[in-house]
Amino acid sequence: MVLTLAALLLAVVTPRFAALLPGAELKSYSRQTAALLRLARSQAIASGEEVTLELDSQARYSRISGQKTPSSWPEQITVSFDDTAHARGAELVFFPDGSASGGTLQIAGRERRYRIEVHWLTGRISLHD
Numbered sequence: 001m002v003l004t005l006a007a008l009l010l011a012v013v014t015p016r017f018a019a020l021l022p023g024a025e026l027k028s029y030s031r032q033t034a035a036l037l038r039l040a041r042s043q044a045i046a047s048g049e050e051v052t053l054e055l056d057s058q059a060r061y062s063r064i065s066g067q068k069t070p071s072s073w074p075e076q077i078t079v080s081f082d083d084t085a086h087a088r089g090a091e092l093v094f095f096p097d098g099s100a101s102g103g104t105l106q107i108a109g110r111e112r113r114y115r116i117e118v119h120w121l122t123g124r125i126s127l128h129d
Contacts, residue, residue, distance in 0.1 A: 026109035029077055033062070033107060034116050034127045036071065037092070040064050041123045044094035053092040055081050055105075080106045098123045 037053060043064070044051040052065040057079065061070035073079055081090055083103035093101040102120025106113060115128045 023109065023112050025074055026077060026107065026112055026114065029074055030107045030114035030116065030127060032071075033079075033105065034125055036062065036064065037105075037116065037118060037125045040092075041094045041098065041100065041125065044096055045098050048096045050096070051094045053094075055079065055090045055092070057090070076109060078106075078108045080108075082106065092118060094123055 040051045040053050050065075054063045054065070056062070056070075059070075060073040060079075062073070062079070063070035081092070081103055083092070083101065091101070092103055092105075099121055100118050100123040102118055104118070105116040107116065108114075112129075117126050117128065118124070119126075
């Protein structure tokens with residue numbers, strides 16, 4: 001009886017939890033995106049081939065080259081990409097030597113914004129508030 005009540009309470013409260021912490025989804029998505037970039041860099045180094053992260057702002061998704069299923073962006077989050085001179089359109093390319101085309105992703109919610117920088121020479125990915 002107690003377990004049933006606890007499960008029912010958890011099922012009702014959990015969807016509302018994100019509303020209690022408005023910045024939690026944005027922060028979580030920003031961390032996931034930084035992890036996706038690190039994965040793309042690691043794949044490029046391990047495979048010895050270029051790996052591209054495609055960003056589609058109209059369809060609201062990002063995808064690593066060779067990945068069938070894209071990662072959708074949450075509705076209340078916007079993503080923009082400021083690339084360096086070496087970038088190819090709305091793509092971020094990681095090279096086998098660990099370097100990248102470079103650029104900055106801006107991930108914004110209603111009241112907050114995160115910045116993910118990808119250094120062109122080292123491929124280093126850094127997340128900033």
